[in-house]
Amino acid sequence: MYESTVYGSARGDAAGSEPTALARGGVLLTAWALAAGWPPGRLAARLRRDGWQRICRGAWAAPGKETDWRVRETALQLLSPRRVCGHAAAARLHRIGLLAPGPPRPSWSASRASLPPEDVCLRRGLRTTTAARTAADLIRAAGSREEAVTVADSALSRRVVEGVRREPPVRYEELAAQLAVRRPGAPRARTWLRLADPAAGSPAETVARLRMADAALVPECQPPLRTPRGQVLRPDFLFRGPGLAVEIEGYAYHGSRAAHERDIARYNALQSCPEVRRILRFTAREVFTRPDRVTAAVRTALAELAAEPA
Template sequence: MRLKATQLLRPRLVVSHRSAAHLWLIETLSPRPFEHRQNLEFTDPKLSAREGPAGVRVHRIPLPETDVVEWRGLRVTGVPRTLADLLRAGPRDQALVAVESALSHRRVGNVRRAPLVTVADLTDALEVPLLGAVRARDWLSLADPGSGSPAETVARLHMLDAGLRPESQAEVRTPDGRRRYLDFLFRAEGLAVEIEGYAYHGTREAHRRDIDRFNQILQCPEIRNLLRFTAEDVFHRSAWVIRQIRAALAAS
């Protein structure tokens, strides 16, 4: 309703950036603006609006009509343009959380959705010579379509910054031949790293399956040690997470 009200008052404005991402069910590191009264984000294609109404941020960026779509009565930037805008605007971790969410199958809220875009689509969208495009293309090269959650994205980027290069979504086999996929694996050192999401197990059966999975992982010949971190650890104690991984690697 806030988005529609703003467009009724200023019809030239197009929903963009994080506000468009939320409409497309793309995860970001920001709280949902419709629930937390964060600034709604729009782009003014005519480059004329210097400020928006209270609670609205207006970006003054060239925006061709080919990058705009209709969504339930709203004019919104399409998925490739939305992600290109986030990559150009930064910061890096926030932009790549959104990019990797859109590149993969995800459950967002109560909705399970398929990938929304390809790396090729985003590469094309970043060919437009706008401010920040060169840096955005460098960041896009870091994207991992196999990432399973925002916490995994941020954990991988922090490891990359620390000079750590684990395999992502690494496949291992249990002694009875079943495949298991690890968030991260330092194969030479036999160290697996798993990132736990926000959601609780939900049921006793789900909890039992989770414990069984980790026990099976530890039985895999490739695995000699396993570290598990919560999303809160990744987002709020990243330096501690890196220290724990370094210590485990040194002890291997």
């Protein structure tokens, strides 16, 4: 009698025992199916036959579901309730920009990290560190000044990240308080935090600003300028005395014909601002791979403007 009941549910005769009905958000844990009466020897074969995708040991994604980083994080947290997202995944959840955002690493255990409860939150359905703790962890773990300041700038700024316009996820005081705690890398991180500028609009702008500062070039960042028609524009950088504006364009700045046309219109309008005598434009790739050429071009333009009659 017992055997027939179990195998009956394995055939899907028992209400609610089908894998699709047992899944949550398109994720099925092997433990759920076994608890519903599926025999271990038949479960994996059935799931593979129906097109279920193995995410990790003990977790499957529904047929056709994209197994991106969020699905993997969801599965890992269902398997281990104390788990929180790793640094890169936490950054994506809070939309904090990284200098080189690769695929998020797997989650790590909260018990291993000894996270206090106030540093953990629920974000977009996943357990993760708070925005302040996430930014602080990323800055402490950064391998370079550029990586660290990119995180700080993004966390403190109002900007568009992954196509979403968002307010600053962290206040400076919150980030400073996190970095005041004695943890590995904190002294260096506090030094890097002092280089942050919430006016920065992208990782490329952050790197450009740092490299210009290394070359003793210190422009204003995102200053508001007004065209003769009253339009307010903010160039990425402005050397106000000589009248040199510097614009940094991201990899995917021109996403469409309309975006390209808006950029041309903005460029023409910026030229009409009384404070602007010349505009230099650089791609993000130039900033990241040829920063010396960028600073040399800026220095040359400043020298030429200084030699011209005002």
